[in-house]
Amino acid sequence: MVPKFSKLKVSEKARKLVFPEMLGSLVVGREERNYIMGSDKRDESTGEELRTFEPHGFALKHMIKDQTNDFDEELSVPQKTNRSLGAIVHACINDDDDEKRSDLEYELSEKEITLEKLQRVASSGIPNGGSLRAIIWKLLLGYLPTSPDLWEKELTESRLKYAKLKDELLLNPSELSRRKDKSLRFLGHDTNSKVSEALERYNISKEDHPLSLGKTSIWHQYFEFTEISDQIDRDLQRTHPDLEFFSGDSPLSRKNRESMRNILLLFAKLNPAISYVQGMNEVLAPLYYVFSTDSDEHNTEDLEADTFSCFVILMSSCVDHFCQQLDSSSVGIHSTLSNLSKLLKTNDEELWHHLEYKSKVDPQFYAFRWITLLLTQEFRLHHILRIWDTLLSNPFGLQEMLLRICCAMLMCVKSKLLSGDFVDNLKLLQHFPELDVERLLQIAQSMTIDTSFLSAV
Numbered sequence: 001m002v003p004k005f006s007k008l009k010v011s012e013k014a015r016k017l018v019f020p021e022m023l024g025s026l027v028v029g030r031e032e033r034n035y036i037m038g039s040d041k042r043d044e045s046t047g048e049e050l051r052t053f054e055p056h057g058f059a060l061k062h063m064i065k066d067q068t069n070d071f072d073e074e075l076s077v078p079q080k081t082n083r084s085l086g087a088i089v090h091a092c093i094n095d096d097d098d099e100k101r102s103d104l105e106y107e108l109s110e111k112e113i114t115l116e117k118l119q120r121v122a123s124s125g126i127p128n129g130g131s132l133r134a135i136i137w138k139l140l141l142g143y144l145p146t147s148p149d150l151w152e153k154e155l156t157e158s159r160l161k162y163a164k165l166k167d168e169l170l171l172n173p174s175e176l177s178r179r180k181d182k183s184l185r186f187l188g189h190d191t192n193s194k195v196s197e198a199l200e201r202y203n204i205s206k207e208d209h210p211l212s213l214g215k216t217s218i219w220h221q222y223f224e225f226t227e228i229s230d231q232i233d234r235d236l237q238r239t240h241p242d243l244e245f246f247s248g249d250s251p252l253s254r255k256n257r258e259s260m261r262n263i264l265l266l267f268a269k270l271n272p273a274i275s276y277v278q279g280m281n282e283v284l285a286p287l288y289y290v291f292s293t294d295s296d297e298h299n300t301e302d303l304e305a306d307t308f309s310c311f312v313i314l315m316s317s318c319v320d321h322f323c324q325q326l327d328s329s330s331v332g333i334h335s336t337l338s339n340l341s342k343l344l345k346t347n348d349e350e351l352w353h354h355l356e357y358k359s360k361v362d363p364q365f366y367a368f369r370w371i372t373l374l375l376t377q378e379f380r381l382h383h384i385l386r387i388w389d390t391l392l393s394n395p396f397g398l399q400e401m402l403l404r405i406c407c408a409m410l411m412c413v414k415s416k417l418l419s420g421d422f423v424d425n426l427k428l429l430q431h432f433p434e435l436d437v438e439r440l441l442q443i444a445q446s447m448t449i450d451t452s453f454l455s456a457v
Contacts, residue, residue: 365426
């Protein structure tokens, strides 16, 4: 059974092929919903930034100094560890990883993979190395079918579709025309006459001219996305600036950014109702990184195509949070933030009451970014990968587990929050401290959650 992704319904065919004939149908029903909400046209601003909230009209970040690292002692990352004890713990972790690796490899070797079993093991963390995490994430997202015998066929179809979309939508119109002309010559529709060639150039229509202002012009459509493309380039340069893989100046780093740029730009072109919103680059990064570390060279050769397909599926579970027009609807970010507040009240009413009535730190001041960007700006990359193992493995959907983790994050720094005022707490939550991620996930998974809330996410 494929994990349930809430909000956006993706048909069986769309999930199977990853993207339908036109990926714009990823946001199927968007136009209808906009009409119901009283607007049949969306004035979409491109490159919208997901900024840190600055309440009361002042730049709070200028009042706040460097990020604090003083947080709940029992959940902190120990600075000093007894060497012999550390060796024992390290051995135990290795044994645990070996056992999990063995369980996961056995499950993947089955004629028909049982997704529930895979989810159960993967939720506790997928061992690093090899192809395990790359394959399992593709399975958990529904990109790969549960029958390994079908993988080659499905992957070939999806990769060919991606290549076709790139040719149609990302190529410079001049290059596209040149390729078409080359195809015609190959088919024998060309003569060697220089006169004929000159006449063919003369017969270029106004709509095909680079200076054409017509909305149907292929050049107008091409230049229309220049601003978005520039914004994507700027954002990619800032993606995980501490990691050479993303933001370095090596040939590999530049190649990675080019591939990620293609993915984000193609997504924007195929989904004009959403386009590109600043922060999507952060959501894309873990997928691209994991698939790039696949030890199977046949998969890394099609890294860009596979990442694009999985990015589309992942976005289907959180796309409503990127749509400003839906912010106040039942599927928008404000509703999700309200659900987070309810979840905190259910599990720790004392902390909820303090944040709600004493320090008065509204969830939108910190959790907007947590939820929209799937925690990618709150943790280091290796911790993000571990958290996503649990997010993607949740049988009730990614959003349900995401809210559990966000709530657990608040509970993990409870003592600091209870002793802090508005500024102290906002500083803490907007610059979340490092902590024991395994403990965080244990709290999230054991959290009390009622069935009415479950149906709402």
